[in-house]
Amino acid sequence: xxxxxxxxxxxxxxxxxxxxxxxxxxxxxxxxxxxxxxxxxxxxxxxxxxxxxxxxxxxxxxxxxxxxxxxxxxxxxxxxxxxxxxxxxxxxxxxxxxxxxxxxxxxxxxxxxxxxxxxxxxxxxxxxxxxxxxxxxxxxxxxxxxxxxxxxxxxxxxxxxxxxxxxxxxxxxxxxxxxx
Amino acid sequence: xxxxxxxxxxxxxxxxxxxxxxxxxxxxxxxxxxxxxxxxxxxxxxxxxxxxxxxxxxxxxxxxxxxxxxxxxxxxxxxxxxxxxxxxxxxxxxxxxxxxxxxxxxxxxxxxxxxxxxxxxxxxxxxxxxxxxxxxxxxxxxxxxxxxxxxxxxxxxxxxxxxxxxxxxxxxxxxxxxxxxxxxxxxxxxxxxxxxxxxxxxxxxxxxxxxxxxxxxxxxxxxxxxxxxxxxxxxxxxxxxx
Numbered sequence: 001x002x003x004x005x006x007x008x009x010x011x012x013x014x015x016x017x018x019x020x021x022x023x024x025x026x027x028x029x030x031x032x033x034x035x036x037x038x039x040x041x042x043x044x045x046x047x048x049x050x051x052x053x054x055x056x057x058x059x060x061x062x063x064x065x066x067x068x069x070x071x072x073x074x075x076x077x078x079x080x081x082x083x084x085x086x087x088x089x090x091x092x093x094x095x096x097x098x099x100x101x102x103x104x105x106x107x108x109x110x111x112x113x114x115x116x117x118x119x120x121x122x123x124x125x126x127x128x129x130x131x132x133x134x135x136x137x138x139x140x141x142x143x144x145x146x147x148x149x150x151x152x153x154x155x156x157x158x159x160x161x162x163x164x165x166x167x168x169x170x171x172x173x174x175x176x177x178x179x180x
Numbered sequence: 181x182x183x184x185x186x187x188x189x190x191x192x193x194x195x196x197x198x199x200x201x202x203x204x205x206x207x208x209x210x211x212x213x214x215x216x217x218x219x220x221x222x223x224x225x226x227x228x229x230x231x232x233x234x235x236x237x238x239x240x241x242x243x244x245x246x247x248x249x250x251x252x253x254x255x256x257x258x259x260x261x262x263x264x265x266x267x268x269x270x271x272x273x274x275x276x277x278x279x280x281x282x283x284x285x286x287x288x289x290x291x292x293x294x295x296x297x298x299x300x301x302x303x304x305x306x307x308x309x310x311x312x313x314x315x316x317x318x319x320x321x322x323x324x325x326x327x328x329x330x331x332x333x334x335x336x337x338x339x340x341x342x343x344x345x346x347x348x349x350x351x352x353x354x355x356x357x358x359x360x361x362x363x364x365x366x367x368x369x370x371x372x373x374x375x376x377x378x379x380x381x382x383x384x385x386x387x388x389x390x391x392x393x394x395x396x397x398x399x400x401x402x403x404x405x406x407x408x409x410x411x412x413x414x415x416x417x418x419x420x421x422x
Contacts, residue, residue: 121404121411124404125402127393128393128396128397128402131393131394131396131397132397132398132399134397135394135397135398138369139373153394153397156393157393157394160393164230168230
């Protein structure tokens, strides 16, 4: 099982698996499919491609004539294709997030006699605010926007369930924290 | 809309529907213990809270189904909890619409019959009632189902019929209690999209009780009910100094 890794290099490898491309085209396609309002900076595209070329996962080819900063046509190598295939087919490690910021806040609040329930209420409100934004994106955006927003919504919902259950357990948790 | 008139001094605070410090017990169980809540006209409000927190009891008090033991309920500037049973029943039929977790449709009747029912009870003539009912079918993606008995519908279709029935009489307030609780994710999304869109088109205020954050995310604002009291976001943020 794989641990979570930066998704940008692997996504670029995936785009190159489709066909060899220039950096500009890769950025355009990345933004169209995966950017969702957060475009990839050109600098990051070329830096990532340079690292992938250094590691033998892509080849840069010779610069082609024409305008623009980089006229290299990048192609995926066998090593790059293998790494991409492994990443695509293997599930990533489901991370238990046992040491999240929120968990630490709750324990510290209980330890210090601060209002842990109020912190959790505020966090619930912040989560719901974000869920409203994502729901609006779903209502007004494309199907691709909706599918991506769903991913965020389900994760936020899971957090909210944790917040609700933790809030119900605060008294017992406080006893444990003070007994340690 | 009620025809009651009250002296200005007793009029409400401008909310479409409001609970002021209400209490309600069932035997030894204190369901509401000083709950206060105001919903401005046209707002879609989500009332959240764990099971047993009092959120459904609050909805029932706001809708005049329960009368609080103590405290006041106001609707559009008029005191609701002191009205007679007859008058509250009339208000529920004319000014309020309801959608519950299970649509509570009449299974022996057709889709169109069920939607027309509130209008027929309000003595609207049969032709107009059915014309209004059938106009809701395409709005709620129920085209071609008007003659179907509701017992033959899927859960999502049944909830959309319940929504049409709730809105057909053009209520001032739509009360929805876990309206997607029995539906899968996609069917629930369709119901919520249509509920919010239709309510806005009709200018209805919505009080939506749910324990589901994904459903609450369709609302303009949410409040949390805990131990029979309403905790709103502003309070929570003030408490932690946000």
